[in-house]
Amino acid sequence: MVLYDDVSTTRDGDLNRDELLLFTVSLRAVRPIDYEGEGQEYESQFRIGEDHTGTALWQRRDAVLDEWCDAGGIASPVANGIISLEIQAYDGESWFDEWDSDIDGLPWALRVSVTASGNELGVDPLEDGIPQVTLRTQIAIDRIIPPPPEEEDDEEDDSSESTDEDATEENQSIESSPSAGGRPSNGGRPGSSVNQPGRGDNSIGSGGSRGNSGSQGGIDRE
Structure with missing residues (x-):
């Protein structure tokens, strides 16, 4: 948005003739679009013009955004009898006669x-006896404060990290538990902490067999 401050000098004094340039989005085409589209972005300029x-x-509308922002397009009258136009921009504290949104x-x-002015077409609008009326209005432009950033992603990351840590600690506690079962190399069964006697265990049965052989060796044969 660009606001130009301009004044026109007449026999009745100075009249405000400000200009307003906007870059707008509209679905209303300027020219017929049977064979060529225009898009949705337009240059829209408002100013007061005089003729006979x-x-x-x-209002001037141009469907092409180019480096000549104040020229081109099609101009058409919006309202007849307008002799003065004054536009001011508000920054929250003061009113300004000129404004550039790029800055x-x-x-x-x-x-x-x-x-x-209530004059008819072809009649001087500043002629004596022609009534004039002034209308003033203020147009608020919405200023929406952006919401704070969402914290859901951070909370999800923290919860996933805590879940991984809990799972790791649980696995470590299971591995270190005495009821987890013996190792295959020790001859134990899974889920049992009591080792079964293996083939190499001589604590049971070996002494008896040797004792029997010794007793047989002590009998005299006839």
């Missing part, structure tokens, strides 16, 4: 004052 029929508020960002509000 009188004064009017004109200052979007304003908080616009104050628009329009003076119209």
Whole structure:
């Protein structure tokens, strides 16, 4: 948005003739689009123009955003009999006659004052006896404060890390438990802490067999 401050000098004094340039998005085409589309971005400019029929508020629309922002497109009258246009931009503290959104960002509000004359087409709008009326309004531009960043991602990461740590500690406790079963190399069965006698265990049966052989060796044969 660009706001230009301009004044036109007439026999009745100075009249505000401000200009407003906007880059807008619209679905209303400027030209027929049977064979060629225009897109949705337009240059829209408003200013007061004069000709032999009188004064009017004109609008210029250009479907191509180029380096010549104040030229091109199609101009058409919006309202006849407008003799004065004053626009001011508000930054939250003061009103300004000129504004450039590329430098200052979007304003908080616009104050628009329009003076119209009740003359017919072809009659001088500043002629004596022609009534004039001034309308002033303020247009607020919404300023939405962005919400704070969401913390759900951080909480999910923390919960996943804590879950992994709990699972690791649980696995370590299971491995170190005495009821986890003996190792295969020790001849134990899974789930049992009591070792079964293996083939190499001589604590049971070996002494008896040797004792029997010794007793047989002590009997005299006839």
